Amino acid sequence: MSAETNQTVIVGGGPTGLSAAYHLDGDWTLLEGAPHLGGWAKSILADGFTFDYAGHIIFTNDEYAKQLFNLFLGENIHYQQREAFIYSKNTFTLYPYQGNTYGLPDEVLQENILGAVQAYLKYPDDYKPKHFRDWMDTFGEGIANNFLVPYNKKLWKGVPLEEISVDWLGGRVPQPSVEQIIDGAINVPKKNMGPNAYFGYPLRGGFNAIMNGLIGRLDDSGPLLTNKRVTGVRVRDKVVEVDGGAEEYAYETLVNTMSLPQFIGICDKVPQSIKDAAARLRWISIQCVNIGIENNRTDKHWIYYPEDDTIFHRIFVQGNASPYCKPHPATSGYTAEISYIPGQGRPQDVLGEQGLIDRVVRDLETVGLKQPTDAVLHASVVDMPVAYVVYEENRKPTVQLIKVWLEDHGIHTAGRFGDWEYYNTDHSLLAGKRVADTVNNAMSRTAQAERKQSAAERVRAQMEAAGITTNHADEWAKVAAAHKS
Numbered sequence: 118m119s120a121e122t123n124q125t126v127i128v129g130g131g132p133t134g135l136s137a138a139y140h141l142d143g144d145w146t147l148l149e150g151a152p153h154l155g156g157w158a159k160s161i162l163a164d165g166f167t168f169d170y171a172g173h174i175i176f177t178n179d180e181y182a183k184q185l186f187n188l189f190l191g192e193n194i195h196y197q198q199r200e201a202f203i204y205s206k207n208t209f210t211l212y213p214y215q216g217n218t219y220g221l222p223d224e225v226l227q228e229n230i231l232g233a234v235q236a237y238l239k240y241p242d243d244y245k246p247k248h249f250r251d252w253m254d255t256f257g258e259g260i261a262n263n264f265l266v267p268y269n270k271k272l273w274k275g276v277p278l279e280e281i282s283v284d285w286l287g288g289r290v291p292q293p294s295v296e297q298i299i300d301g302a303i304n305v306p307k308k309n310m311g312p313n314a315y316f317g318y319p320l321r322g323g324f325n326a327i328m329n330g331l332i333g334r335l336d337d338s339g340p341l342l343t344n345k346r347v348t349g350v351r352v353r354d355k356v357v358e359v360d361g362g363a364e365e366y367a368y369e370t371l372v373n374t375m376s377l378p379q380f381i382g383i384c385d386k387v388p389q390s391i392k393d394a395a396a397r398l399r400w401i402s403i404q405c406v407n408i409g410i411e412n413n414r415t416d417k418h419w420i421y422y423p424e425d426d427t428i429f430h431r432i433f434v435q436g437n438a439s440p441y442c443k444p445h446p447a448t449s450g451y452t453a454e455i456s457y458i459p460g461q462g463r464p465q466d467v468l469g470e471q472g473l474i475d476r477v478v479r480d481l482e483t484v485g486l487k488q489p490t491d492a493v494l495h496a497s498v499v500d501m502p503v504a505y506v507v508y509e510e511n512r513k514p515t516v517q518l519i520k521v522w523l524e525d526h527g528i529h530t531a532g533r534f535g536d537w538e539y540y541n542t543d544h545s546l547l548a549g550k551r552v553a554d555t556v557n558n559a560m561s562r563t564a565q566a567e568r569k570q571s572a573a574e575r576v577r578a579q580m581e582a583a584g585i586t587t588n589h590a591d592e593w594a595k596v597a598a599a600h601k602s
């Protein structure tokens with residue numbers, strides 16, 4: 118029980134919550150429900166392998182986010198040209214499928230090219246797709262039916278593609294022209310296209326190294342408390358309950374970073390209209406099966422699997438993200454990502470933990486990432502109950518309605534699941550800064566006058582103090598150039 122009132126209580130110790138703590142000028146208390154900090158930017162170290170919670174890489178266009186990565190990682194980062202592929206019709210094609218179909222069987226190429234030309238003639242340049250499924254048709258029936266539809270059905274499971282909007286696609290999914298589609302079908306791919314074609318990754322410690330770097334830069338403005346699952350919020354009393362009320366934390370300001378619908382579910386005195394709004398938000402969950410094997414079986418970074426012969430939709434080759442993610446060069450570390458609809462049974466519930474592992478191992482053999490003679494050196498399953506928010510048509514106004522009600526009660530909500538946005542880690546770090554700025558700006562004028570340095574000054578000072586002299590400017594320029602291509 119925390120007797121005195123906390124200036125700011127932060128719920129959740131992922132990138133957003135930790136970044137909020139880093140950027141807050143006043144005192145804070147951070148409550149993290151899990152035993153470890155880091156949220157989905159955590160990593161698991163086991164049997165000499167490092168596995169992230171699903172494939173994670175670093176790419177950003179934001180100058181301040183670059184500074185944060187520089188500060189948190191220093192020299193513990195390396196950069197690589199993306200080697201991402203799609204495996205369909207027993208063939209590897211370079212990502213993105215729509216721009217690189219060279220090498221697929223003739224009949225598939227014919228469908229893809231014919232469809233792309235028909236789509237070019239059908240859709241005007243300024244055509245605005247009505248929904249995600251409609252957007253797929255703008256590449257033509259061939260590309261839609263041979264990759265975009267089956268892959269996305271596998272990823273989004275039961276969510277009809279017609280119910281997903283298109284406002285999250287900009288800047289994420291490469292949109293080649295018809296000329297590029299045809300060129301990519303008849304010529305050997307020349308270069309990678311789209312965002313993250315050049316990316317960074319921590320050398321040691323997996324993606325979690327970013328979180329460790331952040332935690333190491335926090336001052337003593339507040340405690341980071343783990344194993345503190347928030348189970349109730351008394352919004353009028355301004356009190357947070359942990360573990361069913363076993364502990365209570367009074368607050369002046371509350372920053373939430375846990376999933377918005379679940380957070381509304383634990384607040385008291387919520388009007389029916391807000392409960393109804395929260396109930397409309399949908400999401401997808403992921404289970405990752407981590408497999409370490411002897412022998413190095415691929416140089417690729419990740420591979421998409423649109424077909425039904427594998428239970429996973431994507432394999433992240435964790436052992437190629439950094440050489441330090443595996444115990445020996447002659448081993449492979451894979452993260453197999455399998456999505457499921459929350460509440461409809463995890464793959465692990467359906468097959469049993471060992472059954473799920475066996476299925477993934479078998480499927481790795483089917484697609485040639487493992488030979489039957491390769492010994493399995495590590496196998497484990499992790500669950501990500503909230504992984505992808507579903508961008509439904511009314512998501513924006515629905516989230517806005519909930520936010521207004523929360524803010525009326527002194528509660529800010531931020532982050533991938535607090536803002537209910539498709540954020541990567543850079544966006545989440547920036548969301549944490551944004552929410553901290555809002556809280557800082559609400560402080561009294563005297564307190565504001567006494568504020569510490571600006572965020573950018575603080576980062577610079579910490580870099581100087583830590584002796585971090587390189588800013589990786591050349592590498593970041595390549596990341597940015599890849600973004601624009």
Ligand SMILES: Cc1cc2nc3c(=O)[nH]c(=O)nc-3n(C[C@H](O)[C@H](O)[C@H](O)COP(=O)(O)OP(=O)(O)OC[C@H]3O[C@@H](n4cnc5c(N)ncnc54)[C@H](O)[C@@H]3O)c2cc1C
Nearest residue numbers: 129131132133150156157171173174347375532533541542
């Ligand atoms: C499959 C997948 C792939 C991704 N790939 C990339 C990538 O390649 N590059 C990239 O930059 N980003 C990637 N991301 C995004 C990145 O993981 C997120 O942006 C980031 O983790 C979100 O940070 P957050 O702090 O907002 O939320 P989270 O990381 O979810 O953190 C929220 C925290 O709140 C805690 N919490 C929840 N409920 C409670 C409670 N009741 N009480 C107390 N604590 C609670 C959780 O335990 C968690 O620690 C990916 C995400 C997913 C799901």
